[in-house]
Amino acid sequence: MSEYILPVLFVLLFIYCIYKRINTYDHFVKGARGAIKLVVEIFPFIASILIAVALLRVSGITDFLANLLSPIFGLLGIPTELCELVLLRPFTGSGSYGILESIFTTYGADSYISRCACVIMGCSETIFYVATVYISQTKVKKLLYAIPVALFCSLVGTILACLICKVM
């Protein structure tokens, strides 16, 4: 069902453009031109955060932190199997999708752990990635309380996800 949504929206958009007498090709090219420039500008930011995350994983610090934090996570009702996902989710999108897939293969896609992991993925974002990339083209150096609030909301979301998956 959901695979119909975007194609239908695209068709409606093109029909609307015909109705408004807009040169669709010219405008599409004009918009697409911005992509390369944008990617060139954000590449150094993406590379720097991915380098730091890779080092954290290779050095075993994430595993160490996951072990260290698992009693606290246990208290909050978060299964210890999800520690690595919860810790890396704020940093890397592709990395956390990798962890999600390994959770599927280890515990089975229909298990409680996997369903928790899915809901956590759906209600959180790669906070540090979003924050760095979004402000990369501005003069902003200080994000003030943005990151702490975002992380706190994600943690609440994680706890809520583990709770809801138990009853639903």
Add this chain to the structure above:
Amino acid sequence: MNIFWLMMMLASIFVLLITSPGAVLSSMISASTDALSLCIELCAVYCVWLGIVELVEASGLGEKLAKFLSPVIKKIFKVEDKTTQKLIAMNISANMLGIGNASTPMGIKAMQALDDGSGKANFAMIMLIVINATSIQLLPTTVIGLRASAGAATPADIILPTLIVTFATTALGIFLVHSINKIISRKKRKNQ
């Protein structure tokens, strides 16, 4: 961000210095190779979405969407400027449809429009980051797709729990940013 990044780098390199010093440079380079291939992928994705966005804007749909969402955006972000409202509206709509990659270029543009040059993030910028971080998704398309390919019996049964949690955290985020902003401006008034 500077201190945070430095801490991550120093701690891991320090540990690796003891365990396997040879892995430092190789994993840094392989990570930046990953970043490059991610950027090439993103470039392709942005190409499609920025093209579509240009059509949305040129046809006047962007303005309609912004007009439709502007009462909410005005209230949440306290932004009066029409172009900024439009960018925020498109960023949030893309998020809702679960096309996260499409929302990034609009988010960057919205941030540029909101920037006041003071070097500090203002209220609306913080709000945009927090709302993006709690990711108001109506359809977690990628997750459902992955779960289906992993052989789940009912891959879509996570939609409702995800919706509940995502709405709760977004509401919490908006509430927290508003309350912290109120406390800070009250303190500033007292100090004057």
